[in-house]
Amino acid sequence: MSSFLFGFALVLLVSLGARDQLLVARLAGRTGPGLVVAGVVAATISAGAMAWAGTLIADLLFPAAKQMLVAFALAAAAFELAWPNREQAPAEPTHSVIAAFIVLLARQIGDAGRFIVFALAVATALPWLAAAGGALGGAAALVLGWVMGAGLEKALPLRLIRFVLAALLAIAAVAVGLAARGII
Secondary structure (H helix, E strand, C coil): CHHHHHHHHHHHHHCCCCHHHHHHHHHCCCCCCHHHHHHHHHHHHHHHHHHHHHHHHHCCCCHHHHHHHHHHHHHHHHHHHHCCCCCCCCCCCCCCHHHHHHHHHHHHHCCHHHHHHHHHHHHCCCHHHHHHHHHHHHHHHHHHHHHHHHHHHHHCCHHHHHHHHHHHHHHHHHHHHHHHCCCC
């Protein structure tokens, strides 16, 4: 159960101000609820894919190597969080749910939330609970973006939140990596 809760909470946190959430927030006033459905499906598929990949790779590794893989996944999540998002609101001429789904899925596969799901899948004995928690956390972040709409970027200091989370994940990555090497 802790895999599910960690997956849910961590993915929800690191998805604040993420590219997929901002896209949904920026398109919220121009599209219907199909955008949220596409986002929820994309979050489910991306979390499942990353949990499956984490499980597949973890089965090939020794315990210390698994810890190093978790450290690398956390470092990748920290890097993604720190990377600035300078995208503008898209000019969406088609209002296509399928196009939105493809774009959201592509953005989610390499975002911090899915790296967290990957790390939890490697580190825990129940990777599918991590996937379910990650999918629910990602879906909740997208629903929050859709509900808040354009006000999301004004209501929260998203850049500061993402920098703080990046620093925390970087510290966690270093700690896990040093523990894997037997240094701490």
